[in-house]
Amino acid sequence: MTSSSEELLPTTQRALLHRIAVAQTEGRAPSFVAGVMRGGRTVWSGARSCVDGHAPDSDTQYRIGSITKVFTAVLVMRLRDEGLVGLDDPLEKYLPGTGVGEATIAQLLSHSAGLAAETPSPWWERSPGSTRPELADVLGEQPALHPAGRLFHYSNPGYTLLGSLVEALRGVSWEEALRTEILEPLGLGRTTVRPVAPHAGGWAVHPWADVMLPEPLEDLGIMAPAGVLWSTVDDLCRFAAFLADGDDRVLSPASVAEMRVPAVPPAAGDGVWGYGLGVQLMRSGDRTFVGHTGSLPGFVAGLWVCVEEDLAAVALANATSGPLAPAVAADLVRIAAEAEPRIPEPWRPLPVAEVDEELLALTGPWYWGTYAFGLRVGAGRSVTLEPLKGVGRGASFRALPDGGWIGLDGYYQGETLRVVRRPDGSVSHLDLGSFVFTREPYEQGNDAVPGGVDEAGWRGL
Template sequence: MLPTTELALLRRVAHEQAACRAPSLVAAVVRGDGIVWSGGRGRVDGERPGVDTQYRIGSITKTFIAVMVMRLRDEGRLDLNDALDKHVPGTVVGDRTIAQLLSHTGGLTSESPGSWWERSVGSDWAALRDSLGPEALVLRAGSKLHYSNVGFGVLGELVSRLRGASWLDVLKSEILAPLGMTRTTPQPEAPHALGWAVHPHADVLLPEPTPDAGAMAPAGQLWSTLTDLARWLRLIAGDTGDVLHPDTVAEMRSPIAVDDGDAWVNGFGLGVQVMRDSGRRMAGHTGSMPGFLACALTDTGSDTGALVLANSTSGVGIVGLSFDLMKIADEHEPTLPVEWAPATTVHPDLLELTGIWHWGPTPHTLRLLDGAWLELAPVSGAGRGSRFRPAGDGTWIGLDAYYAGETLRVCRGSDGEVTHLDLATFVFTRRPYAPADPVPGGVDPHGWSTTR
């Protein structure tokens, strides 16, 4: 980036490290194929930390678990509406659905019973399962957002059961290896930061333990670097490689439960944290473990993301810093629009569908997109609109907005000519309330009139 942009970014990072007394802090701005700027302050083993220095990433681990679950869904091995009991029987939380566990709406307790799991050597799955009594269900399923580390311990076991291997082995073979993420590991590998607690009233440090969390490890075990997390952030933004379909990642980013403020600012999709700030809509996850704080967020509108890693138990404003890094980058060097180019595939038979269609008296425009996709939107003003992906059987499935999941059908007369569109029982006609078309309720035979 430009020297002036780099200075502004570094100054913001330097201020956070100094004011919040972080032993070390590294940050990066991510665009396109990877990191476009990075900076570090403080020391790790006497050296300034960089893009290859490992930090514990805490709950960002959950996004990896979620991707593994969604791969199973896409393969048909499970349905998100399945009760946990169908795949992992014998738990007190067995009536909760997989979707509820992913979105933190299952009503499970936030922490596992017993001692504080983040600072304790973890037990195996059987011990975790047996420790969960009726008191582990603290809220009615689906009633509200209630963050649960326990839920992701359970999901880690789900992955292991359906794959016949540990979730870590599945992670390595299905995600880390294909994406080239060689520095994301369950235990630290040099060069790595040590975890510290900073005394609130003196400039002294206390080392924090980093035990293996056992069955709770899927909630926050992993260590990683800026380089590896930049690749992971690109996946969350939609650059998925062969790991997951981009539509599935878009589904994961869609909010399912949000906070109960007057205007929501935090929420969750399917294992992915979503946030809003000053018109920005971001997706990713934060992480914290004793001795460490982490944040990985991408602005899905500007294609700018930010990463922040620090080795301090608390005190560093990782989310605010991430927001500021994205703002600085976009204000100093805004991204250019994607260059327009003609479609790579041509569907002449679909061109006849394009143009104006009316839902009742309201005109909509139907556009043909690349790959035989369609886009339907009101001609003017706010209204219902969606993109549609071909289903392969002559119909299209809505991807977003009001018509997400709904089927669009092209209806033809006996002569083969297109007569109207049927979208979830809504009939779209070339003319408003065309008398010859099957408008529900019929069309008054007297037609349009000047009387009222």
């Protein structure tokens, strides 16, 4: 079974279907569903095999495991944006007495708080939530294995703490906060804490025989913020669009972009390129993927967003092991991107109201020492500073109310670019974090050049 919009070519659709068909067969999954998002909506979905005797589709629920953590992270970022928490605040400020209160909110979000990866025995993913009614049962006697802030160490208990933080500050359950603050605004009506038909059952497939064993579908209780959710291809494609562009009803584009910035490097052998504030980061070829993997007994899941390609993909299967859902999701993005590259927006001139003669006069070449850069003006008085040859420290800048600009990326992210004028109003130079850019290399007569300029000027040997 496959369904799609007319936006993808038949050859692309077949290539996508072929990829999930191979994944389902080679991974020996009872069923496998997947979808591709472009332009904010699902543009293709496909499925293989059956659930309860029927072909699954993009509205069939599967358990998504640790993709749940991204939802929890969004709830925490909302608290930050409302001024209720600071990312550098210690957990102790809001949840006293946990024993790991020196860890900061940002460290918990990025798995750098030094906490253990798992809870004390028994295996929490196959145990009823009543097994661990309190945080102390989740953290155990030795919750911290590493110094806080020193390295990446994935931690399920860390996200349990973040869920409890949400509850403490909102005064409602994590589930209620999730529903009212994320699911309802984004229209994710098929993303739930408990399964709602139609949904897949979770299966363990015997590694050496074509037989299966049903996995228990436990209510995870206090561990829910780490991995409890059920969702569908359609819902996750909508969520992927949010992770690409933000939505002011939930989280601003700037805050979502902040989540995507690497916070810590990955652990050796972890297989993940890095981790932001609640999202995994991965490089594949020349593409950057943002999203999360997920697994619980009976299910595997993958969600990857490629912002620069305006593409995302979701892959879900109901098997404990075998199908590599995250790898399939990345492959679906690659297939769609290579078969049907993103068509760029048409170039248009600036509106007349945005044309500023003083700003236009700043465009063109500038020199940091002998390094040549070009200044270009964009919409909203934004500017870019780019090396004119070779590799250099280029950056984009957003206009500030006082007339300067703030760096948005690269070496100059967060640094301020300003125009420095002489007493007569003429432009002397650009100042960028103490770096002086002049109209000529080591401009003669410009006292702003650090160290001065030799009066004899340029010469040969």
